[in-house]
Amino acid sequence: MSVLAGHHGSGNQAAGLSVxxxxxxxxxxxxxxRNVRAVVARGLMxxxxxxxxxxxxxxxxxxxxxxxxxxxxxxxxGAVQGPGGQEISYAAYIAPALLAVSAMNGAVYDSTxxxxxxxxxxxxxxxxxYTSLGPIDVAMGEIFLALLRGLMxxxxxxxxxxxxxxxxxxxxxxxxxxxxxxxxxxxxxGMGITSFMKTFQQMDWINFVMLPMFLFSATFYPLxxxxxxxxxxxxxxxxxxxxxxxxQISVGVFTPATAVHIGYYLVMIVLGVALTTGRLRRLFLK
Amino acid sequence: xxxxxxxxxxxxxxxxxxxxxxxxxxxxxxxxTKSYGEVTAVDGISFRVPAGEAFGLLGPNGAGKxxxxxxxxxxxxxxxxxxSIMGLDPEQHGPEVRAHLGVVPQQDNLxxxxxxxxxxxxxxxxxxxxxxxxxxxxxxxxxxxxxTDKAKSKVDALSGGMKRRLTIxxxxxxxxxxxLLDEPTTGLDPQARHILWDRLFRLKEQGVTLILTTHYMDxxxxxxxRLIVVDKGxxxxxxxxxxxxxxxxxxxxxxxxxxxxxxxxxGTELEGIGERIExxxxxxxxxxxxxxxxxxxxxxxxLHPLTSLVRRSSLEDVFLRLTGRSxxx
Numbered sequence: 001m002s003v004l005a006g007h008h009g010s011g012n013q014a015a016g017l018s019v020x021x022x023x024x025x026x027x028x029x030x031x032x033x034r035n036v037r038a039v040v041a042r043g044l045m046x047x048x049x050x051x052x053x054x055x056x057x058x059x060x061x062x063x064x065x066x067x068x069x070x071x072x073x074x075x076x077x078g079a080v081q082g083p084g085g086q087e088i089s090y091a092a093y094i095a096p097a098l099l100a101v102s103a104m105n106g107a108v109y110d111s112t113x114x115x116x117x118x119x120x121x122x123x124x125x126x127x128x129x130y131t132s133l134g135p136i137d138v139a140m141g142e143i144f145l146a147l148l149r150g151l152m153x154x155x156x157x158x159x160x161x162x163x164x165x166x167x168x169x170x171x172x173x174x175x176x177x178x179x180x181x182x183x184x185x186x187x188x189x190g191m192g193i194t195s196f197m198k199t200f201q202q203m204d205w206i207n208f209v210m211l212p213m214f215l216f217s218a219t220f221y222p223l224x225x226x227x228x229x230x231x232x233x234x235x236x237x238x239x240x241x242x243x244x245x246x247x248q249i250s251v252g253v254f255t256p257a258t259a260v261h262i263g264y265y266l267v268m269i270v271l272g273v274a275l276t277t278g279r280l281r282r283l284f285l286k
Numbered sequence: 287x288x289x290x291x292x293x294x295x296x297x298x299x300x301x302x303x304x305x306x307x308x309x310x311x312x313x314x315x316x317x318x319t320k321s322y323g324e325v326t327a328v329d330g331i332s333f334r335v336p337a338g339e340a341f342g343l344l345g346p347n348g349a350g351k352x353x354x355x356x357x358x359x360x361x362x363x364x365x366x367x368x369x370s371i372m373g374l375d376p377e378q379h380g381p382e383v384r385a386h387l388g389v390v391p392q393q394d395n396l397x398x399x400x401x402x403x404x405x406x407x408x409x410x411x412x413x414x415x416x417x418x419x420x421x422x423x424x425x426x427x428x429x430x431x432x433x434t435d436k437a438k439s440k441v442d443a444l445s446g447g448m449k450r451r452l453t454i455x456x457x458x459x460x461x462x463x464x465x466l467l468d469e470p471t472t473g474l475d476p477q478a479r480h481i482l483w484d485r486l487f488r489l490k491e492q493g494v495t496l497i498l499t500t501h502y503m504d505x506x507x508x509x510x511x512r513l514i515v516v517d518k519g520x521x522x523x524x525x526x527x528x529x530x531x532x533x534x535x536x537x538x539x540x541x542x543x544x545x546x547x548x549x550x551x552x553g554t555e556l557e558g559i560g561e562r563i564e565x566x567x568x569x570x571x572x573x574x575x576x577x578x579x580x581x582x583x584x585x586x587x588x589l590h591p592l593t594s595l596v597r598r599s600s601l602e603d604v605f606l607r608l609t610g611r612s613x614x615x
Contacts, residue, residue, distance in 0.1 A: 122397070
């Protein structure tokens with residue numbers, strides 16, 4: 001192949017890349033460049049300018065539920081039996097459940113609708129993946145942002161519980177990291193699932209799963225009201241494990257089941273991250 | 287303006303066989319192939335691009351230009367063949383290769399949630415560059431893109447030309463050695479195009495290798511040192527704009543209009559004039575070395591076109607000859 005009239009400045013270094021570049025090329029090679037923080041920084045900067053209202057409304061939703069159901073309905077219901085068999089107020093019974101729901105909602109909103117928009121309309125990820133970033137950087141950054149939001153919601157909600165006199169043990173502070181764990185599970189899975197979605201109609205399926213999960217996962221009453229097979233079904237779903245985990249923590253009662261709940265989320269996180277990065281790779285590095 | 291001094295070598299701007307020998311190739315593609323299921327988008331193309339060249343990929347829609355660009359950027363996996371960007375395989379070393387690439391995609395994908403200057407800063411962070419470098423660099427690039435007074439504007443408040451310039455500025459944040467431009471001026475008005483061309487010229491002067499796809503022939507003639515014409519995933523021709531015109535067309539073209547009724551039948555009466563005759567619905571083209579002389583011959587045969595025009599052959603003539611006139615969808 002002939003080279004006509006080349007203006008090639010010879011570029012002595014053109015062939016050689018710096019040592020730092022080579023060092024980056026480790027196990028994940030083309031998938032990861034150790035720069036999750038750049039994706040996180042971008043998310044924070046974007047939130048500063050646009051997403052404020054959505055974030056605030058997401059915080060108030062469970063608070064409103066707590067006030068209406070806990071205080072209002074609680075006046076009729078009276079005291080109920082807590083995880084350790086002790087009597088607690090109805091508001092104290094549903095508050096940890098609502099916290100789990102809020103962690104789920106925050107994480108799912110961030111990792112589904114937000115990601116769906118960025119993927120299909122803003123073309124944000126296409127731009128990111130044309131830089132040094134790999135799909136793992138992008139996925140972990142977005143998931144981290146969802147967790148940050150989950151952390152903020154959980155902290156705020158726990159403070160509200162404190163103000164309403166629903167916290168009776170110092171163990172309750174552990175609800176905050178536990179909420180982040182729940183958010184992590186939902187965020188990592190949510191982003192992977194979203195990558196399969198092509199239209200807004202398909203996105204509605206997410207709500208179709210979320211709403212019944214919210215209503216029936218022992219959120220407002222114990223699981224024992226259901227026949228056995230429905231109990232099994234609900235116990236297979238992630239939210240029930242979150243509700244039970246936080247409910248146990250809220251009163252400081254721990255059983256072997258606690259470890260099962262935590263284990264459930266750890267498995268969900270590992271599978272979710274694997275699914276998400278695999279999908280991002282397929283979608284953008286095809 | 288840029289700290290690209292390390293890229294530009296002062297000696298030997300023109301290749302000479304007697305010089306230092308083989309030029310340094312920043313891109314080498316051998317038998318590059320990409321299939322999507324049954325469809326072969328890129329069908330075994332080979333090319334090499336030396337550092338500092340402006341290299342064009344020309345072709346109709348669906349010719350495989352954008353797919354080739356994506357493979358160079360390592361965001362599309364090739365089906366077969368080999369590809370080396372600065373000595374590295376972009377599939378194996380995606381992040382490292384892209385650290386030295388600037389990419390201007392066909393459609394702007396600016397971050398609409400961020401302000402103009404923040405777009406540059408955040409994009410630079412994706413490359414892991416420090417803020418102490420990025421802040422002055424962003425201001426410099428805003429000036430280069432003539433967007434300094436828009437630094438704090440929202441992206442969606444920019445015009446199409448401004449967005450394009452911002453996209454180009456963004457692609458330069460990492461001081462790339464290779465700039466990939468996928469139809470950089472599509473959809474821009476003539477003023478905006480000329481401003482862009484001017485900016486691209488300056489980059490070329492600084493030693494940046496430009497890889498450009500376009501279907502504007504004037505753009506290719508303006509910007510490219512060398513180009514390949516691709517059609518249906520294959521290379522149809524390769525060379526400098528001038529050499530392509532020399533090889534695939536004549537020096538001049540005589541355009542004759544006899545009215546749409548006559549055009550179809552007059553062809554046989556013109557036979558023998560010029561090197562090649564092409565009959566189109568609205569006019570007849572005679573490819574000839576000397577257009578005026580050809581016109582005299584036409585008159586000598588007693589034919590009197592309604593209008594006649596002698597013009598120089600352009601890359602567009604080459605392009606249409608190689609890729610045909612039928613519509614590609």
